[in-house]
Amino acid sequence: MILALVVITFVASASLGFIYELTKEPIEMAAVAKRNQAIGAVVPEFDNDPSGERYTIEVPDGELVVYPAMKDGEPVGAAIETFTNRGFSGEIRLMVGIRPDGTIHGIEVLEHRETPGLGDKIETGKSDFHLQFEGENPAEDFRVMIRQDGGDVDAITATTITSRAYCDAVRRAWNAYIMRDVDDTFDLPSTGEAIDRVLPPYGNNPVNEQFQAVHEGRVYNVYPGRRGRRFTGTAVESYTESGYVGAIRLMVGFDSDGIITGIEVLEHNETPGYGDLIEPARSDFHRQFIGMDPSAEDLQVREDGGVIDGISGATVTSRAYCEAVRLAYEVFLENKTPRRNN
Amino acid sequence: MDQAKNFTKGFIRENPVFALMLGLCPALGTTTSAYNGMGMGLATMFVVIMSNIVVSLIKDFVPNKVRIPSYIVIIASFVTMVDLGMAGYMPALHEQLGLFIPLIVVNCFVLGRAEAFASRNTLGSSVVDGFGMGLGFTLALTMLGASREILGSYALFGFQFIGQDGMLVFILAPGAFIALGYLIALTNKLNK
Numbered sequence A: 001m002i003l004a005l006v007v008i009t010f011v012a013s014a015s016l017g018f019i020y021e022l023t024k025e026p027i028e029m030a031a032v033a034k035r036n037q038a039i040g041a042v043v044p045e046f047d048n049d050p051s052g053e054r055y056t057i058e059v060p061d062g063e064l065v066v067y068p069a070m071k072d073g074e075p076v077g078a079a080i081e082t083f084t085n086r087g088f089s090g091e092i093r094l095m096v097g098i099r100p101d102g103t104i105h106g107i108e109v110l111e112h113r114e115t116p117g118l119g120d121k122i123e124t125g126k127s128d129f130h131l132q133f134e135g136e137n138p139a140e141d142f143r144v145m146i147r148q149d150g151g152d153v154d155a156i157t158a159t160t161i162t163s164r165a166y167c168d169a170v171r172r173a174w175n176a177y178i179m180r181d182v183d184d185t186f187d188l189p190s191t192g193e194a195i196d197r198v199l200p201p202y203g204n205n206p207v208n209e210q211f212q213a214v215h216e217g218r219v220y221n222v223y224p225g226r227r228g229r230r231f232t233g234t235a236v237e238s239y240t241e242s243g244y245v246g247a248i249r250l251m252v253g254f255d256s257d258g259i260i261t262g263i264e265v266l267e268h269n270e271t272p273g274y275g276d277l278i279e280p281a282r283s284d285f286h287r288q289f290i291g292m293d294p295s296a297e298d299l300q301v302r303e304d305g306g307v308i309d310g311i312s313g314a315t316v317t318s319r320a321y322c323e324a325v326r327l328a329y330e331v332f333l334e335n336k337t338p339r340r341n342n
Numbered sequence B: 001m002d003q004a005k006n007f008t009k010g011f012i013r014e015n016p017v018f019a020l021m022l023g024l025c026p027a028l029g030t031t032t033s034a035y036n037g038m039g040m041g042l043a044t045m046f047v048v049i050m051s052n053i054v055v056s057l058i059k060d061f062v063p064n065k066v067r068i069p070s071y072i073v074i075i076a077s078f079v080t081m082v083d084l085g086m087a088g089y090m091p092a093l094h095e096q097l098g099l100f101i102p103l104i105v106v107n108c109f110v111l112g113r114a115e116a117f118a119s120r121n122t123l124g125s126s127v128v129d130g131f132g133m134g135l136g137f138t139l140a141l142t143m144l145g146a147s148r149e150i151l152g153s154y155a156l157f158g159f160q161f162i163g164q165d166g167m168l169v170f171i172l173a174p175g176a177f178i179a180l181g182y183l184i185a186l187t188n189k190l191n192k
Helices: A002-042 A160-179 A191-198 A285-289 A315-334 B003-008 B024-029 B034-058 B064-089 B091-100 B102-106 B108-118 B123-153 B173-191
Strands: A055-059 A062-071 A074-084 A092-098 A104-111 A211-215 A218-227 A230-243 A246-255 A260-267
Touching (some): A002 A074, A002 A092, A002 B064, A055 A160, A074 A160, A191 A218, A191 A246, A191 A260, A211 A315, A218 A315, A230 A315, A260 A285, A285 A315, B003 B123, B024 B102, B024 B123, B034 B091, B034 B108, B064 B108, B091 B102, B102 B108, B108 B123
Antiparallel strands (some): A062 A074, A074 A092, A092 A104, A230 A246
């Protein structure tokens, strides 16, 4: 019995190994051919080898691959392999071509699992959806969001989620491209630094006393601050996925009465010059919240009937920021009584 | 056994999908177009023929207690070969069928042929059986794909004959069940 199984599995693995070696090269070739074709389709004419000169850019939830295109030594644009996880069924990968001035030159779909007959209309050749982006520059009054979300892109009928995800991937690529040479990045604080900046004076080590709180099915890190036995405040690490480009992660500090004592941005991927103004080093946006009591004031942007002045040109980001702050407050309320990790 | 009858039994009388109701998961999942259905059918046909050959060859060597694991290993190996081969030489089709190729492993129709036929019959009859049943499966998936594509996209094998959007429901999951139901009814009528 064992002999039979050993022989069968041995023969099976040997033949699979052989087939794997045999098909390895064609599979790689097919992937390279597809990528090169996509690069050629989305950037202006070039005479260099974009695949050979590619480099990657780290973004919060993954990495983007940039294929620079040059002609006679001058950059004519770049093809950016980008992605989104907001598709209707799984990841969508796009190749977005951007000219040096930030204008979108062309877009090709590399990979998706959207519904045939509906979501697959994002593919070039199946509909004109992608043409809306060509020749548009997101820096000049072209908001890469579907109209339902306040943008300038007509979603494919009955395919709102896929269209929204497509825009998300395009924004990710564009932001990364625009940011590639920008060297004015302020270092965002580490968790420890952020806690220190947002909490009222404390004498303990909040990181040691950190615990996790579940709120509406999501887990948040909570850092209680104490002085002796007296509870002085709480820092809540809060996050939302509804940023303009992916997730925004904040550290929000409250004193023992629930008054906001400070907010730091731990992570975001918002547009430079607009959404990134949520960083405390870049604008005073966050100061509006300090000293506020979320139970008394409506912490929403004015457009939504609240008291917060949104960052102009970055309503979506401001709205997401407010959402994260409100979530932090809800977590704070549910975990007011300080407890220790067993 | 009459080999001609053995060959043709899978077409209608014992059609894997419409009569035996085996392998319905890929049959419903991949048949959004006739081309996809045919691709999936042909991939499965290759696997069922090859696994029938091997199972029939080793049927006296494999102890009864471990026959199912052995068959699964054999089937899984052939499926992986199809998967790799398709990825290398037919990347476009591979992308369309993607997830469903590995699922051929658990397609009860393939294991069913190995267990119910190949393990009890000679090499010759097993090849004929695998070929006939595989063709029947391909036929079923192509018909299912074609009817869904005709109604859902007003097209056949990618050629659009009415220049507008079709009846969306046939592209989506419910349409697969509706089309399958009517085709099963038709098969039952023919089998009467």
